[in-house]
Amino acid sequence: xxxxxxxxxxTKASHYKNIYRNYIGVDACMADLMRPGxxxxxxxxxxxxxxxxPKDHVYDVVGSLCENCDKFAIQRKLPxxxxxxxxVIHDTGAHGHSMGYxxxxxxxxxxxxxxEDGSVQQIRRNETLFDLFATLDFPSLKExxxxxxx
Numbered sequence: 457x458x459x460x461x462x463x464x465x466x467t468k469a470s471h472y473k474n475i476y477r478n479y480i481g482v483d484a485c486m487a488d489l490m491r492p493g494x495x496x497x498x499x500x501x502x503x504x505x506x507x508x509x510p511k512d513h514v515y516d517v518v519g520s521l522c523e524n525c526d527k528f529a530i531q532r533k534l535p536x537x538x539x540x541x542x543x544v545i546h547d548t549g550a551h552g553h554s555m556g557y558x559x560x561x562x563x564x565x566x567x568x569x570x571x572e573d574g575s576v577q578q579i580r581r582n583e584t585l586f587d588l589f590a591t592l593d594f595p596s597l598k599e600x601x602x603x604x605x606x
Contacts, residue, residue: 459549459550460547460549460550461546461547461549462549463547463548463549463550463551463552463553464544464545464546464548465488465544465545465552466504466542466544466545467482467483467484467488467542467543467545468482468483468540468542468543469481469482469537469538469539469540469542469543470482470520470539471539472537472539477514477516477531478514478515478516479515479516479517479518480515480516480517480518480537480543481519481520482517482519482520482528483520484519484520484528484545485519485520485521485526485559485562486519486521486523486525486526486527487521487556487558487559487562487564488519488552488553488556488564488565489545489548489551489552489555489556490551490555490556490557491551491555492528492529493519493523493525493526493527493528494525496530497551499528499545499546499548500545500547501517501528501529501532501534501543501544501545501546502543502544502546503534503535503537503541503542503543503544504541504542504543505541505542506535506536509535509536510535511533511534512536513533513534513535513536513537514532514534515529515531515532515534515537516529516530516531516532517529517534517543521559521560521562553565553567558583558588561588563582563583563584563585563587563588564582564583565582565583566580566581566582567579567580
């Protein structure tokens, strides 16, 4: 109740598939927000810059893990979504990054805080490959990972 309404997962429309349903694939996944995929929790979704556009399209908004439960919305009425549109998933403050995980080696995303005065502060950086392998004691792996990150 304290942090939930103040978090947002911002993701980008990266794929679409129109078969018996219209699917919009995004570059986030249930490793970033697991509640919808785990038990069908509802999170309001908006498309940045299209707040006043008619919600005349019905989409399943799905993540990038290639798992059948990696879904943020099912049969949701939204404005027309174009590739590259930023999609905002609301009310993720208590359940987004804090419950995130590294499924299939996915690196966790950064977090930013927007202050009341409009200033922005990064409060958690993007994970790196070095972070993913930091607990392993393989010197050659750490050397190679450090080279890749540079």
